[in-house]
Amino acid sequence: MPLHEQTSLWSETTIKMRDGYVGTLQTGSTLVRNEIDSNLLLLAIGGEGELAMNGEVCRIGASFACHMAQGTSFTLTSGSDELYYMVMTYRAFSLEGASQVTPSYRKHPLQTSFVQSTAAQTEWVQQAEKIIAKWRRGEGLEVFHANALLQIMLYELIMEYESAQGGGESDKVEAVTSYIASHYRRNLELQELADLAGCSVRQLQRRFKQEKQLGPMEYAIRLRMENASRMLRHTDASIGQIADRIGYRDVYYFSRAFKKYYGVSPLGYRLDQASKQYERYAQALLRNRTASSYDSAQGPVICHLRGEYLVRQPPRRIAVLDVQYADHLLALGLPPAGSVGSGSASVDFPPSIRAGLQGTSLLGTYEYPDLPAVERLSPDLIICTEVHDRHAERLSRIAPVLTFKRNESWQTILGLFGELTGRRAEAQIILADYDRRTALLSEELAPALAGQSVALIRPLDSLVRVHSAAHRTGVVLYRDLGLPVPLFVADAADTAYHISVDRLAAVQASHYFVLSNRTMQGGISTTEQRVLDRLDTHGNRQIHGVDAAIWIGCYGPIGINGIVDRIEQALLK
Known part of the structure; x- marks a missing residue:
């Protein structure tokens, strides 16, 4: 085929995705489509079976990829094991006049139905999952990206197919x-x-x-x-x-x-790694100079957002302006002298740490700290976040101030608090216990959740926030416990996506942890009720209501372990 014809053939062609979905074909089951009205890309992995396409039967192995032109009829039958499959349908367009037909060249690959008898590459499966997730979000830029990724996949598939047609060995x-x-x-x-x-x-x-x-x-x-x-x-x-x-x-x-x-x-x-654990932790702190520590001749030095603090002796009266810091101190056996609480109408402490704060003075809330109460407390040290920078001058007249990012890793903060209070060994034990617990629980959860995914969502005023693995609580679910991430947010770089309640089905999770504000609001919100009603319409979805004040606001070791408790209770019941 002349070069100029090849150039014209592809440069005047574009594709537009029409639909994308995933499914599981149980043992002995069939998937049937007659005279499909658009081109179709089918990928499957696991098990074995048969694919009948336009009357021709092809035995398929562990996994495969298949491209089908418009008008094709096919039947996919699983064998002794179930098949996990992905379907993407699309239309090919000629840019000249944008007619909704495939290009006219009679041997154009997009008009050809073929099966890659070799197994589909793992990268293709991962890419297909990403494409479908972006398509189902239904947002303009995400759909645009899905089309671009699909075009890349089609290119790779066709190149592989044409290489095989020329006698090359397919990669298995x-x-x-x-x-x-x-x-x-x-x-x-x-x-x-x-x-x-x-x-x-x-x-x-x-x-x-x-x-x-x-x-x-x-x-x-x-x-x-x-x-x-x-x-x-x-x-x-x-x-x-x-x-x-x-x-x-x-x-x-x-x-x-x-x-x-x-x-x-x-x-x-095991013994060698245990001896190196603290060294690795210390090196990690040094890389993060705004939340780290180092030893000096006078004592430990804590690095924070506003400078450095030399610990000449452990402070005896600490005031904290974020509940998570109260959690950290309690985990080390040291209740703060004063702490902000959670809530708005009535200010209180999360149940997980309430009993340990009986002698702690209430200092308002995180958003609205009671500065006169802090002054009356006369603390030795004040610990706050960057949100309190507007109060920095007044607070610094009361006592030395340590400022950390609110979203800093709880493990980092616990280690620093161990240095600050002279309880380094206790902090290391807490961290080691958490790693051990989550590693064991992850092994136990993996078979229980085979083929299922777990979503973390929060109903807001009119939208639903779907949290990703980049979110702090998402880290606990998806990194520490290895829970399967919904395709909807599998490739998200941000901490969350926002969607309408009507589009909640696009998340396609088996388990939903619903972050509720009912404790602070004194009841369930209208949006939350709509979310629960929509999820309840499908009996195969498990809904687990959790307190947002704890799961979002109390990021200390006590609160985090409480989250792990709840996950274990919900998923292993």
Whole structure:
């Protein structure tokens, strides 16, 4: 085909996405579409089965990608395992006149139906999930981005297809990699992996080593060892328990394999990592000079937003202007002399720390601190956030002031409070206990939530805020506990997206933690009731109401562990 014809063929073509969705095809079930009215891209992963397209039957393996032109009829049948699939439909346009037809060239790839007999690349699956999530948000820029990403995917798929048509070997490594990642805890056989890829054992080993610089069985061992090292670092599980969790029935054999991989026994590794934990923590603090500490000849120095504070001796009367700081001090066994409370109509403390603050003076609220009450308290030290900068001059006349970002990591703040109060060891124990607890709970939650996702949402005046993994509470759910993130916010760089109540179904989560302000408001809001009503219409959705004052405002170790308690109760009941 002449170059100028190729250039014209593609430069005058654009695509517009029409729909996108995901689904699961149960064992022995079928997905049927007759004479589709637009082009369709189908990706599936897991299991095996058959794809009948325009009367021709194709046996499909672990995963595949299929492009279908408008007018195609197909039936997808799952075999012995269920199939997770993604569908994206689109129309191709000629820019000249923008007629809603595919380009006229009779062999144009966008008019061709074909199956990639090799497994679909993992990157394609991840990209498809991102495209569908952006499309379902329904926002102008997000839809524009979805179309751009789909066009890139079509380009890669067509290039792969045309390469295969020319006799090139299709790459099967990524599908085998994905399969190993899901099944590395059990004994895998090379022949089993080769069958999934549709090639010989020798071909699989050669291609896998080219791509990953190690063989498929070595890759499975690496996953086992990485998971074992995480358990050794963050949990107190016995060596035997860890061996069993990652698929070794013989503890002695596991210990030999671990030592061969890391050069040290599992017990030696655990002891070595424990000794390095504080060093890593100290280095992390030094990188964050606005919330860090260092030792000097006179004593510890706390670095904060407004400068440095030398701790000549631990302060005895501390006033805090954020409830989360009261939580930190209580966790260290040191109630503050004074603290702001939560609420507006009636000011109080969160239930998780209320009992420990019986002798603590109330200093107003976070937004409206009672400065005369702070003056009457005569504290040795005041701890606040950047929100209180407008009061900085008046506060500094009362006592030394430490200012931190309100959204600073609670682990960082706890470590600094340990330095400040002379309770460094107690802070380290709290942090280690949290890492151990979340690592163990994450292992327990993974099988319970197979194929499900967990959303964190907050009804506002007229919208719903869907929090992402970038949010502080989202970090607890999605990073610390490894809960599955809804596709709707899977690629979000911001802490949240805002949508209308009517579009809540686009989130497509199985579990919803609904942040409620009913405690502060004295009842449920109209928007919150609409959210609950809409979620209740689908019986397969689990709704868990939680207190926003605690889940959003009380970011100390007591509050955070309370959040973990609630998650465990809700998802493992």
